[in-house]
Amino acid sequence: MRMLLLSFLFLATVDVCGQVIKYVKLPEGHQIWTKTVGQGDKKILLIHGGPGNTHEYFEIFEKRLPLANYQLIFYDQLGSFNSDNPNDTSLFKIQRFVDEIEQIRQTLNINENLFLLGHSWGGLLAMEYSLKYPENIRGLIISNKSFSQERLIQTTEKLWDSIALTFPNGKRLLYELDNGLKISDTITEQAINEKFNNLYRCRLDSIPDAIKRSRAHTNKKIRVLDRDDWTIEQRLGKIKTPTLIIGAKYDFVDEADLNFMASKISHSQLYICPNGSHFAFWDDSENYFRTIEMFIDKVAK
Numbered sequence: 001m002r003m004l005l006l007s008f009l010f011l012a013t014v015d016v017c018g019q020v021i022k023y024v025k026l027p028e029g030h031q032i033w034t035k036t037v038g039q040g041d042k043k044i045l046l047i048h049g050g051p052g053n054t055h056e057y058f059e060i061f062e063k064r065l066p067l068a069n070y071q072l073i074f075y076d077q078l079g080s081f082n083s084d085n086p087n088d089t090s091l092f093k094i095q096r097f098v099d100e101i102e103q104i105r106q107t108l109n110i111n112e113n114l115f116l117l118g119h120s121w122g123g124l125l126a127m128e129y130s131l132k133y134p135e136n137i138r139g140l141i142i143s144n145k146s147f148s149q150e151r152l153i154q155t156t157e158k159l160w161d162s163i164a165l166t167f168p169n170g171k172r173l174l175y176e177l178d179n180g181l182k183i184s185d186t187i188t189e190q191a192i193n194e195k196f197n198n199l200y201r202c203r204l205d206s207i208p209d210a211i212k213r214s215r216a217h218t219n220k221k222i223r224v225l226d227r228d229d230w231t232i233e234q235r236l237g238k239i240k241t242p243t244l245i246i247g248a249k250y251d252f253v254d255e256a257d258l259n260f261m262a263s264k265i266s267h268s269q270l271y272i273c274p275n276g277s278h279f280a281f282w283d284d285s286e287n288y289f290r291t292i293e294m295f296i297d298k299v300a301k
Contacts, residue, residue: 024107026078026100028091033082034075034104038067042296043113044141045073047101049120051092051227052219054081058119059210060281064289075104081217092224098128105136115296117141120278124149127232130241139299140243141292144278146257148231155254159200164192200252202279211279236264243268244295248276248284269295 024032035055044065046058055074062072076083078091078100105114114137118126123145130140146152164170169188176183183189202211243265247258249272262270271291276284 022108024075024104026103028086028088030078030084030086030091032075032078032084032100032104034073034108036071036073036108037062038065038069038071040067040069040071041113042069042115042300043071043073043110044115044117044296045075045101045105045110047116047118047122047125048077048080048214049122050080050218050222051077051097051121051224052080052222053121054214054217056081056214056217057208057211057279057282060208060285064281064285065293073104073108073110079219079222081219085219089223089225092222094124094128094224094226094230095132097125097224098132101125101129102133102136113138113300115139115141115299117143117292118145119143119281120145121227124227124230124232127239130239130243131235134239134241137241139296140239140241141295142243142245142261144247144251144253144280146253147233147236147261148257149227149229150231151257152253155257156252159252160192160196163195163199164188167192196252200250200277203250203275203277203283208282211282236261237266239265240267242295242299244291245270246273246280246288246291247271248273248278248280250275250277251280252278 018037020036022034022036024034026032046055046061048055048058055076058074065072077097079085116126116129116137118124118141120143123142126140126142130137161174164174167188169185170192173183173185173188245258245262245268247253247255255272258270258272262268273280273284273287276288281288
């Protein structure tokens with residue numbers, strides 16, 4: 001097992017709900033906020049999206065999974081919400097974020113029955129972790145993430161453009177965006193973004209408070225420079241960890257990408273939430289969490 005240079009945990013608190021809040025000190029000296037809830041022997045480390053989002057939109061996991069059977073580990077990545085936000089941009093690289101996960105695992109002393117669940121950008125990190133530290137996890141859950149950043153951008157732009165063309169000023173707006181011109185109708189741009197979010201991010205009539213808070217606390221300044229050309233296409237076959245790939249019918253992540261991933265990862269299964277979007281654990285909760293529990297139970301046995 002690879003070992004990293006770690007600094008010990010320097011603060012731990014338990015609140016009235018039994019949640020354990022701890023800060024993990026990284027070798028670089030920065031602090032990572034973590035929260036652990038539940039007493040179960042099946043441990044799920046939840047890796048949020050972004051970069052720059054927060055753990056908050058995962059709060060539904062506490063309500064949908066029986067905490068007598070599960071232990072949930074939340075954390076905010078470096079640069080996000082409760083964790084430190086350093087000025088050193090060289091730290092915002094994929095492999096350092098991957099090592100951050102391992103540093104959390106070691107410091108929290110999670111040595112068995114660990115499942116990684118990475119959502120969106122977090123799915124990228126979870127896949128990379130499974131290749132670098134396969135001996136440390138029982139199962140891998142890739143939630144709403146393509147194998148290629150380029151593919152994801154192409155799919156997203158295609159859907160966004162199709163919405164734009166339904167607006168009176170949409171064609172002009174696309175021309176301005178494509179040619180780097182000043183946007184002449186920011187109201188239309190905002191309306192397109194709102195419709196895109198309602199169709200492909202979260203299809204609930206009312207956006208959950210946890211998602212609203214996560215959006216409000218998102219650090220939009222984070223740029224992971226080696227993400228834009230990231231792909232794991234040629235390395236998918238090297239993932240040997242039992243894997244659940246979970247997507248959604250109305251997600252902007254192309255279902256064809258997920259089928260390709262399932263065909264390349266040997267011990268994998270694919271499930272598409274029939275009513276969900278990018279945040280399928282919110283807008284198709286019943287199907288999402290039933291699938292998660294069935295997968296974890298199967299692997300645990």
